[in-house]
Amino acid sequence: xxxxxxxxxxxxxxxxxxxxxxxxxxxxxxxxxxxxxxxxxxxxxxxxxxxxxxxxxxxxxxxxxxxxxxxxxxxxxxxxxxxxxxxxxxxxxxxxxxxxxxxxxxxxxxxxxxxxxxxxxxxxxxxxxxxxxxxxxxxxxxxxxxxxxxxxxxxxxxxxxxxxxxxxxxxxxxxxxxxxxxxxxxxxxxxxxxxxxxxxxxxxxxxxxxxxxxxxxxxxxxxxxxxxxxxxxxxxxxxxxxxxxxxxxxxxxxxxxxxxxxxxxxxxxxxxxxxxxxxxxxxxxxxxxxxxxxxxxxxxxxxxxxxxxxxxxxxxx
Numbered sequence: 001x002x003x004x005x006x007x008x009x010x011x012x013x014x015x016x017x018x019x020x021x022x023x024x025x026x027x028x029x030x031x032x033x034x035x036x037x038x039x040x041x042x043x044x045x046x047x048x049x050x051x052x053x054x055x056x057x058x059x060x061x062x063x064x065x066x067x068x069x070x071x072x073x074x075x076x077x078x079x080x081x082x083x084x085x086x087x088x089x090x091x092x093x094x095x096x097x098x099x100x101x102x103x104x105x106x107x108x109x110x111x112x113x114x115x116x117x118x119x120x121x122x123x124x125x126x127x128x129x130x131x132x133x134x135x136x137x138x139x140x141x142x143x144x145x146x147x148x149x150x151x152x153x154x155x156x157x158x159x160x161x162x163x164x165x166x167x168x169x170x171x172x173x174x175x176x177x178x179x180x181x182x183x184x185x186x187x188x189x190x191x192x193x194x195x196x197x198x199x200x201x202x203x204x205x206x207x208x209x210x211x212x213x214x215x216x217x218x219x220x221x222x223x224x225x226x227x228x229x230x231x232x233x234x235x236x237x238x239x240x241x242x243x244x245x246x247x248x249x250x251x252x253x254x255x256x257x258x259x260x261x262x263x264x265x266x267x268x269x270x271x272x273x274x275x276x277x278x279x280x281x282x283x284x285x286x287x288x289x290x291x292x293x294x295x296x297x298x299x300x301x302x303x304x305x306x307x308x309x310x311x312x313x314x315x316x317x
Contacts, residue, residue, distance in 0.1 A: 002306065005077075008069050010302035013147065014295065015062035018055065019115070020144045020173070021180015023137035026052040027130070028211060029181060030188055033204035041200055044191065051187060053123055056136070060116050063143075067112065071095070071105055104149040111143045144176050145169035152230055152309050160229065167225035170218055178215035179294040181208060186287040192271075192280035201280050202271035209264045216257060232311035242310040249300045256293045259286045 030048040034041040075095045076086035085091065096102035115136060122132045148154070148168035156164045185208050192201040230242065237243035263286050270279035 005070075005073050005306060006299070006302045008066050008073060008302075009305055010299045012063060012066035012070060013298050013301060015059045015066060016140070016144045016147065017172075017176045017180045017298070018183070019059035019063060019180070020137065020140040020176040021178075021182070022052045022055050022059065022184060023133060023140055024177050024211070025181040025184030027133055027137060029204050029207050030184060031130075032207060033188070033200040036203050037199050044200065048184075048188070052184070053119060055183070056140075057119055060112060060119060064109075064112050064116070067105065067109060071102075074101055074105075100154055101150060104146060104154075108143060108146050111139055111146070115139050115143065141173055141176070144172050147172055151305055153226075156229065163225065164229045167222040171222035171226060174215040174218035174222065178212055178219070179291065179297075181211065182287050182291040182294065186284050186291070189280045189284040189287065192277060195276070198271055198276040198280065202268070202276070205263070205268040205271060205283060209260075209268060212260050212264070216260070219253070230309040230311055236310035240308075240310040242304065242307045245300055245304050245307060246310070249297055249304070252293050252297045252300070256290045256297075259290050259293075262286065 026048055030052075031045060034045040034048065071092070072083055072087055075091050076083050078095060078099065079086050079091050094102075096106055118132065118136045118139070122136065146169070148165050148171075151168055153161070153164040153168040185204065188204050189201055191197055227246070231237060231246065237247055263283055267279045267283045267286070270276060271283075273279070
């Protein structure tokens with residue numbers, strides 16, 4: 001049951017991050033890059049819009065399915081019964097009405113359904129309707145941020161609860177803006193097969209780089225705030241399961257940052273040179289590698305969510 005819970009949480013986090021990141025990529029990176037060249041690359045803009053709708057559709061489907069499974073798993077754990085018994089109407093009603101997880105789950109389900117309807121409504125309009133894309137991106141961002149209420153931050157009280165939940169929400173959105181846009185960037189760079197494709201690729205890489213710097217800065221600041229509440233003393237990093245998992249996460253994030261630094265300082269400037277096509281291929285490989293590391297980070301996040309925070313485990317040692 002625990003392994004299924006971790007897998008479900010990981011899938012849900014990944015799906016919501018992909019959903020939000022796709023719209024950040026479309027609206028902030030791809031659309032601006034293809035519009036900035038002369039003449040505007042309208043066919044490529046349309047292809048980017050179609051791709052976003054396809055990936056977003058699969059992402060919201062995965063998010064809704066994993067959300068339902070997550071509810072069943074939580075109901076089983078709270079009731080102490082097996083999954084079949086936990087899925088009874090009265091058990092689910094109790095979880096939804098009388099627990100914080102249940103109330104937040106119902107809110108998030110409503111957001112997910114609203115996003116699905118927007119995607120369905122906008123399947124022929126998203127490419128030409130920026131307001132529709134912005135509305136979907138906003139709802140996806142809220143859906144991602146509200147995952148903070150499914151973590152350890154929801155257990156705080158008073159001002160600590162506000163600070164910790166706020167830091168966690170910003171942390172999630174920043175992660176989505178970075179990790180969630182990597183597949184789109186890899187797709188765009190894969191199109192840079194001829195010299196004429198290098199200009200939009202270079203613009204996109206620069207815009208993504210600026211977004212990455214902002215996201216990483218937010219991740220560092222909010223990560224420090226979260227660690228204050230979940231880790232406590234530095235000794236807890238090595239002395240508890242939670243601390244060791246967090247260190248593994250930090251190592252993976254450091255690897256992602258190192259790849260991003262290479263992309264920003266060495267490869268992105270080369271897109272405007274005679275070796276631009278080769279640089280685009282290297283950038284794409286690095287973007288895929290970052291995404292793979294990011295999935296590993298999400299798996300650790302799924303495990304951290306059901307692990308006793310280091311600050312509490314250390315207190316009982």
